[in-house]
Amino acid sequence: MIAAVRGEVLVRRPDHVVIDANGVGYRLTVSAETLKAVPATGREAFLHAELVSRDDSLALFGFASEEERDLFGELVSVSGVGPKVAIATLSGGPARELLRAIAAGDAKRFQAVPGIGKRTAERIIVELRDKVAGSLEQGVAEALVEAGDARSLARDGLVNLGYAPLEAEQMLDGLAAGDPQELIAGALRKAGTGKAA
Helix, strand or coil: CCCEEEEEEEEECCCEEEEEECCEEEEEECCHHHHHHCCCCCCEEEEEEEEEECCCCEEEEEECCHHHHHHHHHHHCCCCCCHHHHHHHHCCCCHHHHHHHHHHCCHHHHHCCCCCCHHHHHHHHHHHHHHHHHHHHHHHHHHHHHHHHHHHHHHHHHHHCCCCHHHHHHHHCCCCCCCHHHHHHHHHHHHCCCCCC
């Protein structure tokens, strides 16, 4: 099984790329979204890959992210959605947007894809909604954990600068999540005439 391809871009077309990996040219069918991430001919590229085996052919598909590759796998698991239709679907926007559309039950978003009618679009929503909602919730939870870690580090930094823990919390309230340094700087700007560092 081929899971990824790294090498020099030999060919870059609207529907596929050819990457030379140690003297072997791999032709990977790609979505319009992945093509945006593929550099110009002669530059090095890295793509996640999925090999699809049919009775009469082997086809290699390339993806800029694991998230897109995973969504491709979910889409082809739906009855009536083959690899070509799945790639056309992935060309309709970033994988995260498509996941949100599935979770929101936006069948019309998928009906706009050539090869997907009303029934297939509804089938995509019905079959993938629960799976997609779980992965979106996990992504949101991970983002919240990261934001929480940055906030606690910023709070500790403010306490080290001489602020009381409660005062530090109040200074951080309402600030957009960022790295700890950005949060501390924002809190100090917000405090304005408070204690100096």
